[in-house]
Amino acid sequence: MEKILIIGGGISGLTTAYWLDKKGLDVTVIEKENRGGGSIRTEKDSGYLIECGPNSTLDTFVEIDDLCKDLGIFKDKIDASDNAKNRYVVRDGRLRPLPTGPLQFITTDLWSIQGKLRLMCEPFIKKYNGSSDETIAQFVVRRTGQEFLDYAIDPFVTGVFAGDPSRLSLKSCFPKMYSLEQDYGGLLKGGIFGKRKKTEPKRKMKLISFVNGLQTIPDTISKILGDRFIKGSSVTSLRMDRDNRFEVTCQDVKYKEVFRCDKVIFATPAWVTAGIVQPLSETLAAALKQIEYVPVVIIFTGYGRKKIKHPLDGFGFLIPSKESKKTGYNILGSIWSSTVFPGRAGAGNVAFTNILGGGRKPDILKYDDKELLDMTLMDLNAILGINEQPDFIRIIRQPMAIPQYTIGHQDRIDVIKRELAKIKAFTSQEIILTEFQ
Ligand SMILES: Cc1cc2nc3c(=O)[nH]c(=O)nc-3n(C[C@H](O)[C@H](O)[C@H](O)COP(=O)(O)OP(=O)(O)OC[C@H]3O[C@@H](n4cnc5c(N)ncnc54)[C@H](O)[C@@H]3O)c2cc1C
Known part of the structure; x- marks a missing residue:
C-alpha cells in the first residue's frame, strides 16, 4: 500500500490524516512540537x-x-x-x-450621511475590467467609498487577517466578493441575483467552539491516530531516493530515522515548506518564501x-x-x-x-x-x-x-501549482500542499 506522510500536525494536517485514515490508507503525521493543534492552543x-x-x-x-x-x-x-x-x-x-x-444602517452614527449616500451608489459603479490584481482597499473605495473602507472593511480585514487592506489582494482574500462584481456587476446586484440562483438549502452560519476550547478537535484526532502521529520531530528536507520514493529527513528528538514514503502532504506554514522542498525545486521554494x-x-x-x-x-x-x-x-x-x-x-x-x-x-x-x-x-x-x-x-x-495574501498572491500560487505538477510528472510521486487545494 502507498505510504502517505503528512508534515505538520495543526488542524489541517490532523483532519487530513483523520479522513485518509478512515479511508483505510497508510498515513503518518510528523509534527515538530510535542502537541497537536499548531495555531490552535x-x-x-x-x-x-x-x-x-x-x-x-x-x-x-x-x-x-x-x-x-x-x-x-x-x-x-x-x-x-x-x-x-x-x-x-x-x-x-x-x-x-x-x-x-437596514433600519440600523440608516440610523447608525458609524458612517456620516455622505458616507451612506456614497455607499448607496454602489449598484451604479462600473465593473473593474483591468487585468492587474486589485487591493481590497482599491476595490472597496472604488465601489463603496473611503468611509466604508475606513469604518467597515478595514476593521473587518484586521479581524480576519490582522492585515492591511491596501496591501492585500481582493481576489485572493475575498474571492466571493471579487466574483460578485465579475459575475453580476456589483455587490448589491450579486447579493440579490446570486441568491436567487442558489438551489442549496440556506445554512445559518454560527460561531462555534467547544466546552474545553478548540483544542478539543486536535486532541481527539491525536488520540485516534495513536502512534501514527509522531510528535516532537521536525522535518528538515525532502528528496527523491534511488527507488523514486520520497526521502524525508527529520531533525528530531524522537524520530531518528529517515522516513520513506510515496506521497507527501504539507500542512506546514509556507515559509517552513519552502525550506523543506528547496532540494527538490528552487522555484517552488522561492514562490513559497514570498508569502x-x-x-x-x-x-x-x-x-x-x-x-x-x-x-x-x-x-x-x-x-x-x-x-x-x-x-x-x-x-x-x-x-x-x-x-x-x-x-x-x-x-x-x-x-x-x-x-x-x-x-x-x-x-x-x-x-x-x-x-x-x-x-x-x-x-x-x-x-x-x-x-x-x-x-x-x-x-x-x-x-x-x-x-x-498580498497583491500578486494568485501568481505565486500558479507558480507553486506548476512546480508541483512538474515534480509529479518527473517522479510520478505527488506533493500536496493543504493550503492550496
Ligand atoms: C492568533 C491567531 C488567531 C486566529 N483566529 C482565528 C479565528 O478566530 N478563527 C479562525 O477560523 N481562524 C483563526 N486563525 C487562523 C487559524 O488558526 C489557522 O488558519 C489554522 O489554525 C491553521 O492551521 P494549519 O494546520 O493549516 O497550520 P498550523 O496551525 O500553523 O499548523 C502547522 C503545524 O506544522 C508544524 N510544523 C512546523 N514546522 C514543522 C516541521 N519542520 N516539521 C514538522 N512539523 C512542523 C507546526 O508546529 C504546526 O503544528 C487564527 C490564527 C492565529 C495565529
Whole structure:
C-alpha cells in the first residue's frame, strides 16, 4: 500500500490524516512540537480558559458537523452566545455597533450621511475590467467609498487577517466578493441575483467552539491516530531516493530515522515548506518564501466582573487603522471572550482577548511584556473606561502568525501549482500542499 506522510500536525494536517485514515490508507503525521493543534492552543489557568490562537470558528460547512459527530465531540460543541451578536467599531473614541439590518444602517452614527449616500451608489459603479490584481482597499473605495473602507472593511480585514487592506489582494482574500462584481456587476446586484440562483438549502452560519476550547478537535484526532502521529520531530528536507520514493529527513528528538514514503502532504506554514522542498525545486521554494506572515501578540486579561462597568454586550470591538493613527491606539481590537462563550472566565469574572501587532504593527515583538501590557491597559481604559489592574494576565507571542495574501498572491500560487505538477510528472510521486487545494 502507498505510504502517505503528512508534515505538520495543526488542524489541517490532523483532519487530513483523520479522513485518509478512515479511508483505510497508510498515513503518518510528523509534527515538530510535542502537541497537536499548531495555531490552535487552549490552556486553562486559575479558572480561565485561554485560547492562544483562534477563539472560535464559523461552521460554514456541513463537514464540520460531520467531523464533530464522527469524532464523538458533537455534544461538546457550543455556539457563541446571542449576547455576542453586537460587534463594535471604534470611531472618535467611542464604540459604535456595526449595523445588522437596514433600519440600523440608516440610523447608525458609524458612517456620516455622505458616507451612506456614497455607499448607496454602489449598484451604479462600473465593473473593474483591468487585468492587474486589485487591493481590497482599491476595490472597496472604488465601489463603496473611503468611509466604508475606513469604518467597515478595514476593521473587518484586521479581524480576519490582522492585515492591511491596501496591501492585500481582493481576489485572493475575498474571492466571493471579487466574483460578485465579475459575475453580476456589483455587490448589491450579486447579493440579490446570486441568491436567487442558489438551489442549496440556506445554512445559518454560527460561531462555534467547544466546552474545553478548540483544542478539543486536535486532541481527539491525536488520540485516534495513536502512534501514527509522531510528535516532537521536525522535518528538515525532502528528496527523491534511488527507488523514486520520497526521502524525508527529520531533525528530531524522537524520530531518528529517515522516513520513506510515496506521497507527501504539507500542512506546514509556507515559509517552513519552502525550506523543506528547496532540494527538490528552487522555484517552488522561492514562490513559497514570498508569502508573507505577520506577527501577533495576544494579551489575555481577566478581571472580577464588579471591576468592569461596561456591559460587555457583544463580541468585542475592532479599531480601524484611521483611528489608531489619529489617537495612537496600540491594540487592534479586543474579544470579550467570556461574553462570546460564557464559562471562559469562571463565576464572577470576565475575560478579554486583546490582540496587537499584525500588518499595522509588524515590529510588535520588540516590546517587552510590561510595555505590551501597558499599551493594552491604556487602550482598554480609553475605550471601555477600565482603570483597574487585571487579576489575571497571560501574554502569548506568535512571531509568524498569519499569512498575508498580498497583491500578486494568485501568481505565486500558479507558480507553486506548476512546480508541483512538474515534480509529479518527473517522479510520478505527488506533493500536496493543504493550503492550496
Ligand atoms: C492568533 C491567531 C488567531 C486566529 N483566529 C482565528 C479565528 O478566530 N478563527 C479562525 O477560523 N481562524 C483563526 N486563525 C487562523 C487559524 O488558526 C489557522 O488558519 C489554522 O489554525 C491553521 O492551521 P494549519 O494546520 O493549516 O497550520 P498550523 O496551525 O500553523 O499548523 C502547522 C503545524 O506544522 C508544524 N510544523 C512546523 N514546522 C514543522 C516541521 N519542520 N516539521 C514538522 N512539523 C512542523 C507546526 O508546529 C504546526 O503544528 C487564527 C490564527 C492565529 C495565529
